Amino acid sequence: MKITVIGAGYVGLVSGVCFSELGHEVICVDHIEAKVDMLNRGEVPIYEPGLQALIKANRERGRLRFSTDLRASVQPSDIIIIAVGTPSLPSGQANLSFIEQAAQEIGQAMNGYKIIVTKSTVPVGTNERIRDIVAKCTNVPFDIASVPEFLREGTAVQDTMNPDRIVIGTDSPSAGQQLTTLHQSLTSNIIVTDIRSAEMIKYASNAFLATKISFINEIANICEKVGADVTKVAYGMGFDQRIGASFLKAGIGYGGSCFPKDTQALIQIAGQMDYDFKLLKSVVEVNRQQRYNVIRKLVSLLGQLTGKTIGIWGLAFKPETDDVRDSPAYEIIAALSDMGAVVKAYDPIAADNFRHHCDVSGLIYCENAREAAWQSDALCILTEWEEFRQIPLSDIESWLKSPYLIDGRNIYEEEQLAETQLVYYSVGRPGMNRGVKETAPFIML
Template identity: 45%
Template sequence: MSLKISIVGGGYVGLVTGTCFAELGHEVTIIEIDPEKVRAINDGKPPIFENGLGDLLKKNAGKRLRARTDYDSVASADIVFISVGTPPKPDGSANLSYIESASTSIGKVLKNNRSYCVITVKSTVPPGTTEKIVWPAVIQASGKTENEIGFAMNPEFLREGRAVEDFLHPDRIVIGCSDPRAGNRVADVYQNIQAPIIHTGLTAAEMIKYASNSFLATKISFSNEIGNLCKVLGIDVYEVMKGVGLDARIGPLFLNAGAGFGGSCFPKDVSALVSLAKENGEDPVLLESVLTVNEHQPHRMISIVEKRVGVIKGKRIAILGLAFKDNTDDIRDSRAIPVIQELVEKGACVTAYDPLAIPNMQKIFPAIEYCSTAAGALTGADACLVMTEWPEFSKIDKEFGLMAHKIVIEGRRILTWKGGEGICW
């Protein structure tokens, strides 16, 4: 079964989702307001870096996948996915203005859609958003009845750097819906994917996404707190967490102690859940602690450097890794940002290398020195901080001999070279 799909938002989630749906045989139109992104997508050139995405986009662009700046495709769509941003407000709550705007725009065009259509939220939104914001906005703008339009919530669980794999081989597919008819339409889109499908109510599906990300973030902060104690006691935290992770009740994933979590999801989603809890009279002590541990963790690396080199002012400090994780150029909430910021404020001469993320980090720190190789960043350095687990860093060895002083602190355990120390080990 091939369905006509419109996806509002050509960002990271929308582009990966649309490209993978096209690969599954559906007819996909991505609605994106940025004309440069639209041109790139139609030319088969992804405007973001993601493993495997380029090949799939090139294969499907101009065939089963197209991008446009208007909403006209909604008029003939079987299903519309809303995949716009929900950035945090200053208080940590989710900004839903893009969701509301997209819903109204969809509704206006749906006036001309004579068939049953399901509006599906894929953006991460607080529980109640689909029912209280999307649903009323679409109905009001379209002038249609609830029998003519279905509503669903279908959260994404895509890891940057591995998103295509995660989409095509997911752990589960969660579908929250207003009625069985809407839920079945969303399930039809995934008919060629082998994964358990969980049908829930709209608000439960919205909460599943927040709860999942917040739990994973909690595992990371817990591991970091244990790691900080292990550091003081002279214990290898990776040996400890390996033993802990073999417990079937816990599992081995997200137990790697280090500099903390970043990216577009974990910090934003935990903050939004904290804000939601407070709005409803709850005191989210655990979740607030998760954020506090994560905020403080990268600064511990600076403290270690100061103990090793003394006053930082005037010292040459190399940063290896700028992206928040490997296999991406995304620097959103990268733990390298607060580290570089503190080093600059303390007068250090910062050199940096990352395989992909340099152009993005230059927008934040244009004045530091960027190098085309790890060796370039390490040459003459008084200390080195490893901030991203790029596999190529595991091969660095003789390059450390280019440093003025071989002081190497790992925020991620990736080096095979034995001369450094870790933030938690």
Template identity: 50%
Template sequence: MTMNICVIGTGYVGLVSGTCFSDIGNNVTCVDLDERKIKMLEDGEIPIYEPGLKELVAKNVQAGRLSFTTDLAKGMKDAEVVFIAVGTPPKENGEADLTYIKSVANSIGEHLEKYVVVVTKSTVPVGTGKMIKDIIKSKSAVEFDVASNPEFLREGSAIYDTQNMDRAVIGVESKRAGDLLTKLHEPFNTEVVLTNIETAEMIKYASNAFLATKISFINEIANICEQVDADVTEVAKGMGLDPRIGEKFLQAGIGYGGSCFPKDTRAIIQIAEQANYDFKIVKSVEDVNNAQRLRLVDKLAKALGSLKGKHIGVFGLAFKPNTDDMRDAPSIDIIKEIRNQGATVLAYDPVASENAKTMIDQLQVSEDLYGTVKDADAVLILTEWDEVKGLDLTKVKEMMRGHVIVDGRNVFDLDTVKQLGFYYDSIGRRVVNNN
């Protein structure tokens, strides 16, 4: 069954979701007020970095199933489902800013001509669906339904995650809306979790808060391991084999970043406070995460004695591999603190350098992988890109002035770096000291 779908917002969620919906045979119009982005998309350019997305967009545009416009009336004209996929950035207190959501809801109401299901794909606080319904009703007497269908995409593997989704959470008020959205997701051959809107909204926040908790937990374990001569990688392996725990999100490192976990943990704390509940666990998760990234600076200062006058080569700027996303990336705080302590930094990232320059003042970047470490007193690993994992460490050693590697992602084998004569400090493992 082919559906006509309108997706409002061509950011990460909207563009990936809209493209994947078109790829299963639907007619999708993506709408955005940003004329520059729409022009880019019409010209075959992609405003975000996501592996495979450019090719998938081109395929479905060529097939006539995917189009882009700034005209909401045009996008909604024949639509049966309208997805809202605009940003909900955090306010200073951590609460989600619903300015764009409210604006879109007003516009939908003004252009509503026939029954549609209006679906929130953006991550929004519990109760937002009701708010959207009230706004649209204030603008139009036409029948419609609202629903919640939160996304669970991982940057860097978003297309795979959509085409092989482990569940589709659908929050609805009516059987009509539930049947339509269930039918839309049938080609993905996934388990549909059909619930009310408020529950669907909470599932998104609860999922991300739990995953963030796993990350902070294993980082706490790593910090203990360093004090008792245990190896966190082996601890995580032993834990992960327990099916009640699972191996995912048990990789010790410098903490989480990106567009979801930091924003969503802050937001669920605010949701709890508005419900007169003190969410102590997630508050601690945030505290651990914020402190974890700066432990790497302490490791660096310990290895070098002082950072003043030192030159540091940094591998990785994005918060994770296969994305250019710098939102809440640990590298921002780490590099700023290194420079505050008097060191200079030259950084390499295969795709995020330009975005990083907008987040870190006067950032010096290298376009040459090995040139990054030339005459460096120490090397810092912040993102485990394939290029970084595949480094020729012998060549790195030859080009460096010093011999210190501080690894925030546990990329290298301890015996290997020992044989090559490095001082190597990673996360939750013993320090290799060849001094």
């Protein structure tokens, strides 16, 4: 099939590249000329394992192109995929201005029947809005469909090529059949439903996963008080098929481009329907407070943080990505700076992105892990990069001015810790903690 993907961001770029790998002719369109030029040079604007090799291979095969010309890209294509951003407004609602602009430009470019697919995460009813916008711009027949994405950054190529399921929302049987054909080589788990249900499936899925994360973090906080180990609790829970093992990893909470945005958007959607989504509001608040456990432990160890040097390992919201959107590191570093600490930070991939978006004055960016830890009064691990797991704890102990290690991602095990004199804190594993007492008052930040 001939496919045009509008929006060469994370979702659009990965989706377009993977469709070309399946043998389809794909044009990825983006209005940012510098990004398109970069892609046409074979460079990739995001860090995603395996993506650059696929781009190179499919450009060489002639199945993948990049362009800023939406009109010229839409006209030869059978399927138009909208994958532009839907960032949060201050109210928490999704900003649909990019969606609406794309719909208008598609309508103006139409020269024959097309299936217009929305892959962006959008509130229920948005595809009907897209239909209205396109219809005002053309008399050419078309169909609308919602095919939400379920990618995980860091494994997005793998997730696209091996999805758990494909959800297709459409009121056109013929469009549903064509889209089923497009995806059937990926999985037999294809769900064809109405458009509004497909839109809701995406929000409900992300909200539920965010709820699992906040739940296990609450369990971790209780484990610290009663002497249980949250990793063992989560392991035992995960064998229950009704629960499952995924997203039961305690830490400093979720971040990224999806969960924070989508939970807030779903709360707003419910509010517009006069429904108070109390559970999801609590999920969001639990996640916000979980980030500050790092600060509470530092205060407990060091007292006043003014003039203290704190090393930070990890700025991306998760490993294997350079995405720093809504990373817990933002709020933690900002709070440390506000409390008078000197902060030194290192991330293997995401430092440049963080520097571009972070306005915390005085933050010191380090070239390697040792530099960030060197002569620091404490070290905090905020992202579970494999590089950090491989560093011997004895090295960390020798680098630090004071032997304080706050492991916000539970990356170390007891046998590693036993070889050092580190004062150690992890999340929900009180049996692992050494020398850490909750002497400071609980700080609501």
